[in-house]
Amino acid sequence: MSGRTTGSVWRQPAQVWAVAFACVVAFMGIGLVDPILPAIAESLQASPVQTELLFTSYLLVTGLAMLVTSWISSRIGAKATLLVGLGLIVVFALLCALSGSVDAIIGFRAGWGLGNALFISTALATIVGAASGGSGAAIVLYEAALGLGIAVGPLLGGLLGEMSWRGPFFGVVALMAIAFVAVLVLVRRPVDKPAPVPLSAPFRALRIPALAVLAVAALFYNVGFFVLLAFSPFPLGFGAMGIGFTFFGWGVALALTSVWVAPLLMRHLARTTVMLLTLPLLALDLVAAGLLVHDAAALVACIIVGGLLLGIMNTVLTESVMEATDLPRSVASSSYSAVRFLGGAAAPPLAALLWHLYGPTVPYVFAAASVIIAAATILLGRRALARIDAREADAADEAAAVLVGDAA
Structure with a gap:
């Protein structure tokens, strides 16, 4: 590989860093409320099932809205879509902070999810389109932003949540306002206006076997992801800071494997092989978490190990979706994300209900x-995924080489 590639993952135009920073803040919003779930339940006299609906309303609207984000972005442009998404998050996070009932917060989190959908699906396509070093390098950068945001979010949520459950919401408002200004100032509008994307494009995209297989697999995978993230604060029994530190460790583990380990594995193994090795290990980790749920230290260990495995899966799935079809990246991303977020939306209240009925192991x-x-799903659909297992040297290989330091 040429020396030109070396270091390209981290040498990016200012607009890429602006969007990456906004991604960090957006993903912080997912974990920021995690440490305050028990506090919200106590302060607003809400049941665990009601409290978990804070995730459901957010993720359900995020998933459904993903189906129209590429249509919107192709008409008003990527920059305007990013700004509208960030603006909606600022408004609805502020409304959450000022709310006096859990039902109001559930509703405002839905509006937050709409902003999140507009931002996230457009941000990935923007980073991939503007980054130097190819799509593999761009996806590594995107996953690094995701990992950093998910790691810092619970820690900041715990710090602010020690003062008040409203604190994390005010924190999101401030950070998203900064991200809004960064995107406004640094992201350039493209000279060529993108071709309008039909409203039906994401639905037609899901007819493509490779994308359909990945979307269904991601739906069920996301159930595991969000049970670990959204349900675990309740059986842990920690205060806001204890939960914050636990999920900070989880997020750091996720970031490390998503940025370094996943690209290394994909250099030596087919993408489907990596997924078929990682998913059973994640299942075993979840079973161990259920069996050891009454031992807080053991549960923390299971959560951290889960983070390591989730980081690998996130990067492999994202790269697979980007390589699975010849569709515009915004269309592939939005159709896939719409399905996977529905799995995340269902998981938290179902987990809380199962806990109420059968105990914390179930x-x-x-x-x-x-x-x-x-x-x-991956195993049965492996023939449809032959394209993502192609072994030719591509941008993902180059990005991996940069990260492990073996590029010539």
Whole structure:
């Protein structure tokens, strides 16, 4: 590989860093409320099932809105879509902070999810389109932003949540306002206006076997992801800071494997092989979490190990979706994300309900079973995924080489 590639993952135009920073803040929003879930339940006299609906309304609207984001972006442009998304998050996060009931927060989190959908689907396509070093380098950068945001979010949420459950919401408002200004100032409008994307494009995209297989697998995988993230604060029994530090460790683990380990594995193994190795390990980790749920230290260990495995899966799935078809990246990303977020939306209240009915072990076993279904989907659909297993040297290989330091 040429010396030109070396270091390209981290040498990016200012607009790429502006969008990456906004991605960090957006993903912080996912974990920021995690440490304050028990506090919200206590302060607003809400049941765990009601409290978990804070994730459901957010993720459900995010998923459904993903189906129209490429249509919107192709008409008003990527920069305007990013700004509208960030603006909506600022408004609805502020409304959450000022709310006096859990039902109001659930509703405002839905509006937050709309902003999140507009931003996230457009941000990935923007980074991939503007980054130097090819799509593999861009996806590594995107996953680094995701990992950093998911790691810092719970820690900041715990710090602000120690003062008040409203604190994390105010924190999102401030950070998203900064991200809004960064995108406004640094992101350039493209000279060529993109071709309008039909409203039906994401639905037609899901007819493509490779994308359909990945979307269904991601739906069941996301059940495991969000049971670990959204349900675990309740059986842990920690205060806001304890939960914050736990999920900070989880996020750091996720970031490390998504940025360094996943590209290394993909250099030596087919993408489907990486997924078929990782998903059963994740299922075993979830079963262990269920069996050891009454031991806080053991549960923390299972959460951290889960982060390591989730980081690998996130990067492999994202790269697979980008390489699975010849569709515009915004269309592939939005159709795939719409399906996978629906799995995340269903998981938290189902986990809380299973906990209420059968005890804290069952939600983790349920999550493990869902992850096994994801693995079976990949296995049965492997022929449709032959394209993503192509072994030719591509941008992903180059990005991996940069990260492990073996580029010539």
